[in-house]
Each structure stands twice: as C-alpha cells, then as structure tokens.
C-alpha cells in the first residue's frame with residue numbers, strides 16, 4: 001500500500017488532470033482513497049480540483065468522522081463511504097462531471113451498448129443511477145443499486161462515478177467513460193451505432209480472465225432479463241448482480257441502426273420502403289409487451 005504522502009500527491013495529480021480535461025468545473029468533483037483498513041484520504045469541500053495541494057486533504061474514518069485536516073471533507077463523502085462499505089475490494093473512488101458522459105446522464109441514456117471492446121473488457125456496461133439530490137443521503141442509496149456489479153456509472157442529471165483497486169485505475173475508468181460517451185455520441189450523430197454481437201461480447205468477457213482484468217460482476221447472460229418488469233438483473237434486495245449489455249444475438253452481423261431525427265422523411269416511424277426498423281431495446285420491449293398480454 002502506498003504511503004500517505006504518495007497518496008496525497010496522487011490525489012493532487014488526478015484532480016489536476018480532471019480539471020485540465022474539463023471533467024470538472026469550479027469546485028465540482030471529489031476523490032478519495034483508502035490509506036489503510038480504517039482510514040480514508042479525501043478531497044476537501046469547496047476547492048477547485050485543479051489547484052489542490054497535498055496538505056489540503058482530509059483524513060476520515062469509514063463512518064465519515066474527520067480524524068485530521070484543516071478543512072471539512074467533501075460534500076459527497078456519504079457517497080464515497082457507501083462505495084467503500086459495499087466494495088471491500090475498492091481502494092479509490094473518483095467523482096466528476098465529464099460533459100459528454102453527463103449529457104448521456106441528463107438524457108437518461110445509459111452507456112450500455114456493446115460498441116467498444118476496451119469498454120466491454122474493463123467496465124462492461126455503464127448504467128445510470130437514479131437522480132438524487134447531491135450531497136444528501138439519497139445519493140448513496142441511488143449508487144448502492146449498481147455499485148456491487150459495476151466499476152463505473154452515470155448519475156442521473158449529475159455526473160459520473162468510478163472506482164478502482166488504486167487511484168489511477170479509478171481515474172482511468174473516468175477517462176474511458178468520457179471517451180466512450182464521445183465516440184457513442186459521434187456515431188449516433190452520424191446516424192448509426194453498429195453494435196457487436198452477443199457472441200462477441202461473450203468472447204470479450206473471456207479476455208477479462210486472460211488479461212487478469214478484475215470485474216465486479218459478469219455481463220448478464222440474457223439482456224432481456226433487465227428489460228422486463230421483474231427484478232431483472234437485480235438481486236433480492238434490488239441491487240444489480242450482473243452487467244446489462246445491449247448486444248443482439250444471432251450471426252454476429254446484425255447491426256442496430258438509429259436514424260438521426262429530422263434527417264428526412266424516414267426519420268421517424270416507417271421507412272420509405274415500408275420497413276419498420278427497431279432498436280434491440282425497442283424490439284425487446286415489444287416482445288415483453290406481447291408476452292405479458294398472453295399471460
């Protein structure tokens with residue numbers, strides 16, 4: 001385990017990078033890391049993450065009591081504490097508002113399509129935790145639903161959260177989420193986002209083991225299980241136990257085509273040739289409806 005002075009310097013460096021890359025504005029965002037089994041090192045409240053110094057950090061226990069530091073700990077401390085409670089393997093937590101990923105969080109669109117191999121092997125899927133008022137007890141409750149099965153998530157109308165077995169690992173996941181969000185946005189603007197097949201997703205998941213990539217949970221075997229009204233990919237307590245990835249089954253060649261709205265007469269509804277094209281999610285929802293009406 002790194003020394004406390006190294007961890008202080010690492011938090012400063014990660015804060016500087018987040019601010020430089022535009023993941024935070026003003027005093028947004030927060031960072032924490034385990035010092036040992038009982039103590040956390042955390043960014044303080046109301047400071048710009050781009051201009052921190054090592055002496056600014058707070059030390060708290062796992063209940064959030066301040067043990068050391070001139071400043072108060074982050075206003076999102078409760079969210080960090082919840083992550084450490086739920087994930088003994090996690091050593092560091094990073095929260096920021098990267099604009100493209102946060103745009104998806106505002107639009108209510110999870111980053112859960114099977115698009116990029118490096119995302120599937122590392123994060124799997126990136127769900128959206130329900131909206132909760134920042135800095136209140138609602139936020140850790142919203143995060144709890146997904147944190148056992150995911151190393152990264154969007155926070156509805158707020159930002160993104162990533163965790164890791166070390167601080168830079170958590171930070172790099174934040175980079176991956178924002179990078180993925182940018183690529184996905186460009187693909188959608190271009191009018192189509194080709195999605196990898198479920199078979200390829202299975203192959204990529206196998207690479208996790210080959211390359212020793214730690215993932216908190218497997219990709220759900222059946223994505224439809226998370227689309228229905230039942231508990232879906234959730235355990236008895238309603239917490240996710242696997243990662244939902246939208247990928248079509250079949251010959252591996254099927255493409256999900258999304259037409260850009262307003263791009264022509266075929267932008268919505270039936271196409272010019274009379275064919276109706278549906279996304280995988282829409283098709284699954286239709287099948288679910290049909291099954292329910294049969295029952």
Ligand SMILES: [Zn+2]
Nearest residue numbers: 029096134159
């Ligand atoms: Zn925030």
